[in-house]
Amino acid sequence: MTDVTTPPANPDSPPPTRERLIRAAAALFRNKGYSGTGLAELLAEAGAPKGSLYHHFPNGKSDLALAAADWASAQMLLLIEASFTPAPTFREGAKTVCYKLAKLFDQQGKWSGCPVSATLFEGPENEAFHQHAAHLFEGWIAETARHARRLGLPAAEARAAAENFYILLQGGWQLARVRRESDVIRGLYLQLQKND
Amino acid sequence: MTDVTTPPANPDSPPPTRERLIRAAAALFRNKGYSGTGLAELLAEAGAPKGSLYHHFPNGKSDLALAAADWASAQMLLLIEASFTPAPTFREGAKTVCYKLAKLFDQQGKWSGCPVSATLFEGPENEAFHQHAAHLFEGWIAETARHARRLGLPAAEARAAAENFYILLQGGWQLARVRRESDVIRGLYLQLQKND
DNA sequence: CCACCTCTGGACCAATCGGTCCAATGCTGT
DNA sequence: ACAGCATTGGACCGATTGGTCCAGAGGTGG
Numbered sequence: 001m002t003d004v005t006t007p008p009a010n011p012d013s014p015p016p017t018r019e020r021l022i023r024a025a026a027a028l029f030r031n032k033g034y035s036g037t038g039l040a041e042l043l044a045e046a047g048a049p050k051g052s053l054y055h056h057f058p059n060g061k062s063d064l065a066l067a068a069a070d071w072a073s074a075q076m077l078l079l080i081e082a083s084f085t086p087a088p089t090f091r092e093g094a095k096t097v098c099y100k101l102a103k104l105f106d107q108q109g110k111w112s113g114c115p116v117s118a119t120l121f122e123g124p125e126n127e128a129f130h131q132h133a134a135h136l137f138e139g140w141i142a143e144t145a146r147h148a149r150r151l152g153l154p155a156a157e158a159r160a161a162a163e164n165f166y167i168l169l170q171g172g173w174q175l176a177r178v179r180r181e182s183d184v185i186r187g188l189y190l191q192l193q194k195n196d
Numbered sequence: 197m198t199d200v201t202t203p204p205a206n207p208d209s210p211p212p213t214r215e216r217l218i219r220a221a222a223a224l225f226r227n228k229g230y231s232g233t234g235l236a237e238l239l240a241e242a243g244a245p246k247g248s249l250y251h252h253f254p255n256g257k258s259d260l261a262l263a264a265a266d267w268a269s270a271q272m273l274l275l276i277e278a279s280f281t282p283a284p285t286f287r288e289g290a291k292t293v294c295y296k297l298a299k300l301f302d303q304q305g306k307w308s309g310c311p312v313s314a315t316l317f318e319g320p321e322n323e324a325f326h327q328h329a330a331h332l333f334e335g336w337i338a339e340t341a342r343h344a345r346r347l348g349l350p351a352a353e354a355r356a357a358a359e360n361f362y363i364l365l366q367g368g369w370q371l372a373r374v375r376r377e378s379d380v381i382r383g384l385y386l387q388l389q390k391n392d
Numbered sequence: 393c394c395a396c397c398t399c400t401g402g403a404c405c406a407a408t409c410g411g412t413c414c415a416a417t418g419c420t421g422t
Numbered sequence: 423a424c425a426g427c428a429t430t431g432g433a434c435c436g437a438t439t440g441g442t443c444c445a446g447a448g449g450t451g452g
Binding site for chain 2: 109
């Protein structure tokens with residue numbers, strides 16, 4: 001009764017059915033959006049039958065979407081962590097984030113969108129989705145701001161720099177998607193204010 | 197046989213059935229995305245029967261989507277025009293764009309997205325959609341760059357400033373949507389490089 | 393007054409949607 | 423070997439999807 005987050009939490013080789021579902025969902029939602037992706041297609045991609053989906057995610061598609069967004073967000077946090085931790089300055093860390101993201105963008109085929117926003121933006125009625133994504137995004141910003149402070153920026157400026165960087169990343173990723181051109185992302189850090 | 201773009205092009209009071217469809221589509225796609233919006237809901241919102249849709253838009257939903265994106269893009273171009281034309285500097289014009297957009301964001305209920313990207317991003321298979329939206333977005337950037345040049349920026353810088361401003365607008369609008377807070381948009385122009 | 397056209401209204405359709413349910417199939421510890 | 427459980431495979435469901443079709447309403451010019 002201590003930890004029931006993952007069924008048995010196999011330590012060595014996690015036999016991935018739930019995991020495959022999450023990754024397939026993240027990949028498909030990124031490209032076609034939440035409502036643009038049908039369960040049939042999703043299950044085919046994951047190689048899992050319908051019964052498995054509703055076993056692992058009792059609420060079906062929406063549960064899976066939240067899990068997929070969580071997973072994608074965690075990946076992003078790892079990328080932020082890996083980029084800023086060894087960086088000498090905030091600007092250098094931001095540059096690394098841009099380059100890593102641009103590489104990711106290329107690997108994914110130069111057309112996919114942000115997995116979290118592709119999952120979130122499904123209309124005002126889906127309040128739970130909206131709040132969930134808001135929470136995840138604020139997590140990215142908070143984490144970036146933490147690194148900014150650690151790298152010497154005053155608290156207020158750190159917060160602003162983190163928000164600004166987030167804005168650039170979202171907007172830049174979108175333009176890269178439109179043009180199918182990752183160099184847009186690589187140059188984003190240049191637009192940060194000089195004093196960082 | 198000279199101009200058949202609009203059926204008779206009534207000059208005085210355009211009895212809007214086609215127009216109502218376009219506006220309803222733009223509004224709904226903005227909030228729920230292309231595939232998230234059903235024809236039934238769309239027709240109810242526009243107050244038009246199914247027959248009318250397929251009369252004005254023979255290819256149905258997808259035709260309507262392109263028309264709605266065109267209409268929304270034209271609105272945006274008007275906003276850009278109205279903001280930059282009377283502006284003394286590029287920065288001032290950009291500031292006006294931000295304020296007008298923020299006001300629009302508030303009027304729309306603080307949750308809707310960019311109508312063009314909501315229509316466009318439906319997966320890699322929809323190549324026509326992608327190219328259409330790319331064309332519209334490049335139009336925004338080109339128009340902004342034109343004003344930037346007119347207001348004194350060198351050609352290369354003008355182009356970069358316009359792209360940069362576009363990125364800020366897209367990213368900023370998205371963050372505003374996440375937070376339901378339009379002030380994010382109002383402050384975007386401050387992130388433009390100083391020399392403009 | 394009628395022929396002609398645009399436009400409307402809605403019945404109807406096959407396909408697909410997300411979701412439910414349960415029998416069979418493992419794998420587990422005892 | 424067996425009980426108990428998590429997991430799978432898929433048949434099946436009603437609702438909704440986007441789309442087709444056509445009868446007739448409405449207006450206009452001859």
